[in-house]
Amino acid sequence: MTSKRIFVITGPTGSGKTTVSHYLRSQYQIPQVITHTTRAPREGEVSGQDYYFETPTSFATKHYLEHVTYSGNQYGSSREGLAAAWEQSPLISIVLDTAGAVTYARELGDQAVVIYLEVADQDALIQRLTKRGDLPSRIQKRVASDEYLRDQALPTGLVGHAHVIVNDDWQTTRQQLDQLVAKYCPADALSKD
Ligand SMILES: Nc1nc2c(ncn2[C@@H]2O[C@H](COP(=O)(O)OP(=O)(O)O)[C@@H](O)[C@H]2O)c(=O)[nH]1
Ligand SMILES: Nc1ncnc2c1ncn2[C@@H]1O[C@H](COP(=O)(O)OP(=O)(O)O)[C@@H](O)[C@H]1O
Numbered sequence: 001m002t003s004k005r006i007f008v009i010t011g012p013t014g015s016g017k018t019t020v021s022h023y024l025r026s027q028y029q030i031p032q033v034i035t036h037t038t039r040a041p042r043e044g045e046v047s048g049q050d051y052y053f054e055t056p057t058s059f060a061t062k063h064y065l066e067h068v069t070y071s072g073n074q075y076g077s078s079r080e081g082l083a084a085a086w087e088q089s090p091l092i093s094i095v096l097d098t099a100g101a102v103t104y105a106r107e108l109g110d111q112a113v114v115i116y117l118e119v120a121d122q123d124a125l126i127q128r129l130t131k132r133g134d135l136p137s138r139i140q141k142r143v144a145s146d147e148y149l150r151d152q153a154l155p156t157g158l159v160g161h162a163h164v165i166v167n168d169d170w171q172t173t174r175q176q177l178d179q180l181v182a183k184y185c186p187a188d189a190l191s192k193d
Contacts, residue, residue: 004086004111005184006033007093010101010158011117012151013142014125014132016167017095020117020177024093028181033085033094036062039073043133066103071145075100091185097147102157113184114162115177116154121168 007024009017024030036052038059047053054062059074067076077094085092096104104112119125129139142148154162163180167173 004090005092006082006085006104006108006112007091007180007184008101008104008112008114009093009095009117010098010114010151010162011167012119012125013148014129015117015119016173017117019170020115020167020173021093021095023174023177024181028091028185029089030181031085031088031092033077033081033092035075035077035081035094035096036064037073037075039075065107066100068097068099068147070097070147071142091181098151098155098158099147101162102155105158105161113180114158115180116158116162116164117167117173118152118164119168120166124168 007030009020011017021032025032034048034050034052036054036059038054038056039051041047041050041053045051045053054074056074059076062076063078063080064076065079065082067074069075075097077096077100082092082094085094094104098116101112101114101116105114119128126139126143129142130136134142154164163176165173165176
């Protein structure tokens with residue numbers, strides 16, 4: 001029998017969570033659980049693909065496994081979303097802040113394989129956000145938020161549970177991800193291109 005697992009990808013803004021999630025999807029067909037947010041879409045982001053973009057009123061109507069406020073916006077993930085992704089594949093992924101990752105580790109135990117991403121050089125991280133197209137005013141607000149500062153460190157609740165990847169060099173990160181997929185993925189369950 002195939003056991004269900006979820007890669008919980010967490011870490012500070014700009015550490016590469018979305019990039020890792022996209023890599024797992026394109027390289028290993030690992031579906032991503034789409035979460036809900038009241039944040040405005042960035043250029044190129046599509047509702048139902050990157051997030052379900054909500055108004056504060058529509059956000060309040062969903063049933064969340066957990067939800068948080070991050071830098072002034074609301075984010076939440078639903079049990080229905082988790083179940084729908086597991087219908088597609090035994091190995092799925094989700095991108096969460098560290099508070100969400102702690103909840104998932106607590107609720108799902110060994111089913112949650114937590115990946116904590118970090119970038120050694122803070123200046124490089126700000127440059128990545130600028131290159132991504134984030135407005136300077138938004139970057140300033142984000143890096144000044146309590147949540148951003150909190151996510152700079154692995155929470156005590158995840159010590160010994162999370163796989164820490166320093167995402168400075170993409171090729172090195174990629175190798176570490178390949179090793180993790182090989183460890184947790186039943187060889188016959190995923191088709192690798
Ligand atoms: N706990 C929790 N965090 C979420 C959820 N969806 C997104 N996040 C996190 O919210 C934070 C802000 O996300 P976003 O505005 O897309 O900014 P980014 O980190 O710069 O990509 C990130 O740490 C995301 O991982 C969710 O459903 N629950
Ligand atoms: N190892 C890396 N080296 C250089 N740039 C990277 C690396 N990983 C991600 N990036 C870039 O950094 C920016 C932020 O990454 P992203 O995945 O959006 O982070 P997050 O989802 O954690 O906020 C993106 O423009 C992405 O292409």
